Amino acid sequence: TLNWVETLKSGIKAFPEYTFFFGNLIDYYSNNDQYNEAMVFADEMLVNEPDNTFYLYVKAYLYHNIKDYDKAIEYYKKVIETDSQYAEAYSNLGLIYCIKAQEYSDKASTVDVSNPNYVKEQQIIKKFYEEARPCYEKARLLKPTQTDLWLQGLYRIYYNLGLGAEFEEIEKLLL
Structure with missing residues (x-):
């Protein structure tokens, strides 16, 4: 070695x-x-x-x-x-934003919707997913057949952002 x-x-x-x-x-x-x-x-x-x-x-x-x-x-x-054509960089950048969203969600101080911090924390989590979205969408645009770069990421993002039509399209690709 x-x-x-x-x-x-x-x-x-x-x-x-x-x-x-x-x-x-x-x-x-x-x-x-x-x-x-x-x-x-x-x-x-x-x-x-x-x-x-x-x-x-x-x-x-x-x-x-x-x-x-x-x-x-x-x-x-x-x-x-x-x-600007480096699809793997877009994919991994999107992944990091999703990881940050998940980590922030795990550390969020409250799940009580009546707590004023709840809305603020949810907005921060949403912002991470919004930052991840164009990254995964660009990876998809650059390498549409290489679904490992974007499919799971977009599924998670569209779900967490409540984007029904986009989510349904991605969900069909998973089946």
Whole structure:
């Protein structure tokens, strides 16, 4: 395994234009919960190519995996600014907003509809789903046949936003 890592590191240095080495090294570190090491390599690659969408995406994905959602959002947005056709970045950005909605909902202080905080908390949750919606819709537009990027997300969003017609359309696709 150590030889594999060294081979990947050598490959990155010798052939930085080939994502195979970088991608496999990041996968190795991620699969072994070595996110700090993965982050170091992502940073090193971004120093040389700050607008490389793959490296930006990996950085976002690493933040996503360590649950630093605000940083992940920042980097997924950088990917999209650099390449507006990067469907996976839209999908994962939508996913993070849905995760934030769920986490906020889990921590919400009240379920009593008569409590004044209830309305405020529900508005915050709704805002997260509203932020997620265009992300998943764009992923769908870019890759309509790759339903794993958008189907479950849109189902959840349309349900939580009470969008009946849109929800029914997505529900039919799930069946």
